Amino acid sequence: MTTDHHMQNLLAAVTEALMADDGDDLDTIVSQYAVPRTEVEGFISIIQRLHHTLVGAAPSRRFVGRLKRDLIGNHRQGVVARIRYLPPRVQIAAGAALVAGFMLLTWRRMMDDTRREKQEMVTL
Amino acid sequence: MKLFNRRTRKPDLTTLPDVELVILAKDNSEAFGVLYERYVEKIYKYIYYRTGNHHDAEDLASGVFHRAMAHIETYTDRGVPFQAWLYRIAHNLVANWHRDRGRRKIIPLEEFVSAGLHFDAPDSATEDQEERDQLLGAIGRLPDERQQLLYLKFVSCLSNAEVGEILDRTEGAIKSLYHRTLIALRDDIEMQQTRVGARRSTDSSETKLRKQGND
Numbered sequence: 001m002t003t004d005h006h007m008q009n010l011l012a013a014v015t016e017a018l019m020a021d022d023g024d025d026l027d028t029i030v031s032q033y034a035v036p037r038t039e040v041e042g043f044i045s046i047i048q049r050l051h052h053t054l055v056g057a058a059p060s061r062r063f064v065g066r067l068k069r070d071l072i073g074n075h076r077q078g079v080v081a082r083i084r085y086l087p088p089r090v091q092i093a094a095g096a097a098l099v100a101g102f103m104l105l106t107w108r109r110m111m112d113d114t115r116r117e118k119q120e121m122v123t124l
Numbered sequence: 125m126k127l128f129n130r131r132t133r134k135p136d137l138t139t140l141p142d143v144e145l146v147i148l149a150k151d152n153s154e155a156f157g158v159l160y161e162r163y164v165e166k167i168y169k170y171i172y173y174r175t176g177n178h179h180d181a182e183d184l185a186s187g188v189f190h191r192a193m194a195h196i197e198t199y200t201d202r203g204v205p206f207q208a209w210l211y212r213i214a215h216n217l218v219a220n221w222h223r224d225r226g227r228r229k230i231i232p233l234e235e236f237v238s239a240g241l242h243f244d245a246p247d248s249a250t251e252d253q254e255e256r257d258q259l260l261g262a263i264g265r266l267p268d269e270r271q272q273l274l275y276l277k278f279v280s281c282l283s284n285a286e287v288g289e290i291l292d293r294t295e296g297a298i299k300s301l302y303h304r305t306l307i308a309l310r311d312d313i314e315m316q317q318t319r320v321g322a323r324r325s326t327d328s329s330e331t332k333l334r335k336q337g338n339d
Contacts, residue, residue: 008299011306012284019281043306046259046313053256054278059168063182068160070186071193072153 006033007040014044018051142206150197160189163207166280167214173275174218184221188214208289211280215272215290262312270305273298 010033017029030040086094137145137158148155167188172181191213192199199209263271269291276287284298291298 004300004303008296008303011303012299015277015302016283019278042310046306046309049255049259050274050278053259054173054274056165056169056279057172057178057181058165059182059185060178063168063185064164067164067186067189068157071160071189072157 003035006035007043009033010035010040011043011047014040015047015051018047143201146196146199146201146206156193156196159206163210164189167210169279170211170275171214171218173279174271175221180221184214184217187217191217203289205289207286211276211290258313258316259309262309262316265312266305266308270301270308273301273305277302 010030013029013033014026017025026044030037030044137148137155138161140148140155140158142159142162145155145159149159164185168181168185171184171188172178175181175184188210192210199206204212263274266274272291273287276282276290277284282290284295284302288295288298293301
């Protein structure tokens with residue numbers, strides 16, 4: 001492995017340690033690589049400055065909430081998707097209610113037809 | 125009856141990995157919502173550093189997620205994970221933004237407030253600010269890809285492998301690019317310091333000469 005590779009691995013390890021707020025062990029990390037200490041110090045200083053300077057600028061909660069509403073708030077789920085996650089008991093009850101309702105409607109219509117036929121017979 | 129005791133719970137989407145969420149998100153907006161929550165802050169921070177102001181960062185971040193939602197159905201993970209795909213959309217939108225407005229990548233330094241900034245003595249606070257300005261200036265003079273690398277590593281806290289997926293390079297290539305970027309930064313900062321030193325010595329000798337002239 002060339003010195004460049006050692007240096008690249010060392011810089012990666014130092015950066016990871018700093019990002020993980022584990023900067024106390026930098027000496028231990030540096031000692032694990034065959035790179036002269038004097039060459040590394042300048043880079044470590046820059047990495048530390050980058051770590052302290054490039055801090056995040058978080059978005060406002062308002063923006064995050066508003067965008068989420070824009071993205072998915074207006075998307076209505078279909079009936080099937082809504083029913084899919086219901087407990088089986090509720091699913092069975094819903095199915096039974098639908099069937100019962102359908103039967104009731106059919107029965108009422110049949111009853112109406114029969115009553116009408118009877119009335120017509122009486123008038124005749 | 126076992127059937128009646130069993131409960132089909134709605135799966136906890138937040139525990140699912142990106143790959144599964146992306147599949148679900150194709151016809152379930154709630155799954156997309158989880159992906160959104162997972163990445164909105166990272167994407168926003170990245171865009172903020174590339175644009176330098178909150179207003180445009182909000183506009184572009186919004187554009188990234190609208191575009192992602194519109195194209196999620198056609199998205200397939202062909203070696204580009206969802207996160208990398210989002211960053212690529214963000215990068216393209218930022219590039220268009222710079223091109224459309226003809227803006228240079230000037231970052232308003234006053235907006236970068238360091239979370240770790242301590243209330244030091246005024247002199248050291250000024251020195252800190254100068255150092256930060258110097259560093260941000262040096263970053264601004266780097267080529268676009270190197271700036272992107274630094275923001276992805278330090279702002280979005282991504283690993284070399286993740287940065288590689290976004291920039292379409294191997295992890296080894298990213299390590300090498302990072303090394304070269306640090307060398308460029310170091311040289312730029314040293315050059316700036318030499319210039320400042322030379323300017324200060326010229327200023328002080330001019331002041332002395334002026335004083336002597338007055339005497």
